[in-house]
Amino acid sequence: MSLSREQAAQALGMKVREIIAVDRVDSGYAVTTHDGQRTLVDAHGQRVDRDAVHPAPAGDPVTPATPADPATPVAPAVTEVPDGTADAVLKWVDGDPQRAQAALAAENAREKPRTTLVEALERLTQG
Structure with a gap:
């Protein structure tokens, strides 16, 4: 379980x-x-x-510190999510699940997360 x-x-x-x-x-x-x-x-x-x-352990909590399989490439840690309109954030994410996860964390950290953007990012992170 x-x-x-x-x-x-x-x-x-x-x-x-x-x-x-x-x-x-x-x-x-x-x-x-x-x-x-x-x-x-x-x-x-x-x-x-x-x-x-x-x-959390060293590295971005969204990006694993080491790959499970050494042959599997790991994307670099996402460090800077744009602070702009929801459209600008989604354009930056560009369908990338790692960027979507980073953007979701950044959006949820805001005082007033934008619900429409959060929902769109959640859909992208769930693949």
């Missing part, structure tokens, strides 16, 4: 769109949120320690 993004969001009291990744670890699941923080959640979907929030 694996922990879904929906279950992780519920365990952390967050929106699903704020959950970037859920990775299996020895003691449960490491949940990476839009701000790059990782929180440990046990196999039952319960937060292990409310103070156990740690920075």
Whole structure:
């Protein structure tokens, strides 16, 4: 059994769109949120320690630090999402799931995320 993004969001009291990744670890699941923080959640979907929030591992939380297969190329980390209109952001994303994930994290970090842009970016990240 694996922990879904929906279950992780519920365990952390967050929106699903704020959950970037859920990775299996020895003691449960490491949940990476839009701000790059990782929180440990046990196999039952319960937060292990409310103070156990740690920075994500080195590298962009959207881009794996190392490829699973050395023959598989890894795109460079996306570091700068344009701060402009929704159309400008979508043009920059250009259908790239990694850029969409980075743009989604940046948009969710705004004081007032643009719901239409968030929905479009979520569709792009789900492939």
